[in-house]
Amino acid sequence: MKNICFVANYFKTDIFVEVAKVLQQHNVQVYWIVPSKKQYLELSSSYSRDRLLYIGKKEVLATEGRSMDYDLKAHELIYGDRVLREESKSWAYDYLLKLQPLFYDFLKKNDIHHIFGEITWAHELLAQRLVRQAKELNCQYFSTQTVRIPNGRFAFFIDDFESHIFETNSSQTPSHAPIVLEKPSYLAIMDNHIKQQSSVKGNFKKLKNFIFRTNQDSNDPTLYSNPYTLFRIRTKEIWNRIVFKRFVNETTYDKLPKGKRYILFTLHKQPEASIDVCGRYYENQLQLITNIWRMLPEGYLLLVKEHSNAIGDRGLNFYKAVKRLRNTVLIHHKEDSHRLIDLCDAVFTVSGTIAYETALKGKRSFTFAPAFFNKLNNCQEISWKDFRNSQNLLDLINTHEESNIKEFSTWLMNNSFEGIMTDAYTDPITAKPENINKLSGGFLKVINHGSEAN
Numbered sequence: 001m002k003n004i005c006f007v008a009n010y011f012k013t014d015i016f017v018e019v020a021k022v023l024q025q026h027n028v029q030v031y032w033i034v035p036s037k038k039q040y041l042e043l044s045s046s047y048s049r050d051r052l053l054y055i056g057k058k059e060v061l062a063t064e065g066r067s068m069d070y071d072l073k074a075h076e077l078i079y080g081d082r083v084l085r086e087e088s089k090s091w092a093y094d095y096l097l098k099l100q101p102l103f104y105d106f107l108k109k110n111d112i113h114h115i116f117g118e119i120t121w122a123h124e125l126l127a128q129r130l131v132r133q134a135k136e137l138n139c140q141y142f143s144t145q146t147v148r149i150p151n152g153r154f155a156f157f158i159d160d161f162e163s164h165i166f167e168t169n170s171s172q173t174p175s176h177a178p179i180v181l182e183k184p185s186y187l188a189i190m191d192n193h194i195k196q197q198s199s200v201k202g203n204f205k206k207l208k209n210f211i212f213r214t215n216q217d218s219n220d221p222t223l224y225s226n227p228y229t230l231f232r233i234r235t236k237e238i239w240n241r242i243v244f245k246r247f248v249n250e251t252t253y254d255k256l257p258k259g260k261r262y263i264l265f266t267l268h269k270q271p272e273a274s275i276d277v278c279g280r281y282y283e284n285q286l287q288l289i290t291n292i293w294r295m296l297p298e299g300y301l302l303l304v305k306e307h308s309n310a311i312g313d314r315g316l317n318f319y320k321a322v323k324r325l326r327n328t329v330l331i332h333h334k335e336d337s338h339r340l341i342d343l344c345d346a347v348f349t350v351s352g353t354i355a356y357e358t359a360l361k362g363k364r365s366f367t368f369a370p371a372f373f374n375k376l377n378n379c380q381e382i383s384w385k386d387f388r389n390s391q392n393l394l395d396l397i398n399t400h401e402e403s404n405i406k407e408f409s410t411w412l413m414n415n416s417f418e419g420i421m422t423d424a425y426t427d428p429i430t431a432k433p434e435n436i437n438k439l440s441g442g443f444l445k446v447i448n449h450g451s452e453a454n
Helices: 012-024 037-044 057-061 074-079 089-109 122-133 185-198 200-212 227-247 285-294 316-324 337-343 353-360 384-389 393-397 405-414 433-453
Strands: 002-007 028-034 052-054 114-117 140-146 153-157 261-266 300-305 328-331 346-349 364-367 379-381
Touching (some): 002 122, 012 028, 074 089, 153 433, 346 353, 353 364
Parallel strands (some): 028 052, 364 379
Antiparallel strands (some): 140 153
16 A cells, blocks of 8 residues: 555646546555645545645644754745735744644654645645655655646656656657647646636626635635735736736837847746746846846847736836836737747746747757756756856857757656646646546556655
8 A cells, every 4th residue: 555645736636636536446545735624625525534634724823833853944935935925924934834743743644655736835845845854754745747848748846946857767768759849738728717817707706706705715825814915916916907908018029120139038927836936036037137138249139028827917117127128128928939939049038938949949048947848958047157157148048059859858758648737627628537547647657666766
């Protein structure tokens, strides 16, 4: 009997539940860490209470707690958590400190060797860091995520930057055809989801949910305990969208000046784990743009592209600051990214898929956060030290390395699995039996070889 644990996380929980049903048919005992009271009660109908760890705020804060020898960087965890950083710090730090021994005791008592979840919330990162430091638990945390390209595949990541894939060599294919560049399907799905959420109907539904406190649980650490905090944030987003549409002027592709060369920087939606967690210490995107601009050669223009799903995240002053930079252009957020890649000499991003796409096109790309696609020779992780040590930006972007796309493709296909790993709310296909079976096959492969990960 192998014991594993899922960390419940909104609509992804439904997928984990279905996968768990398959795993239990293969002699796998499933446990849960649950921040939501609603999901805790739902899971209680299928699992005994001793296999569920409910981590509601009141319940955790009511425990005596005890000091532990592991420094899990609580300040960093709270700073990167979109909810806790808005909450009262008087309880947020105490909550995380008391959560450590609860996690430790639950994992040790139940002899859990594999935890599957995400790295969005502070409690998820805390669990990941705890098992990484507490070697005696003999447990490892896996973040399950899409590999972006090719579509319909996912992998298990073993670090809190989602830059290292657990290498299972699942297909044992000695050589694989180079991955063909395609637009990640999840982007179109999220575009449609955001569009619905931002519509008049979507905003009315949010307002109704706010007034009647629908699905609002002040005891859930992933939800705002103060309704006015949520109201302030959502109202600001709506206002920013209105202002953006009326007052932010973007340049279309056909209006770009002729006879210039181009560098592209793409913005992340924020808050989002890809920037606030994976891209931590580089989450100030205006500062990133400014520092790239400081090295911009004459004859070049820096194109800054807003994320199509991020309209409303940033206020008017952000865009004004970008446009004040000489030789910097705010390119239209609906312009085709592949067309822009073809136009530009290099692409910069924190951890965006566009760096992956650029490298697959054989052009230079740079990420400020580590990413699994940095294995491609044309995609380099950089820091301000690289900027400081380069004579100029051209020194950096003109570095040529032989393409290793074929080798990368073989590695990725051998260490990823078929299956759509999103959630049934944004992509109903995810919950279909054939997809659940594919996902379960990947989980079983990792569970049966998990001891090799340490």
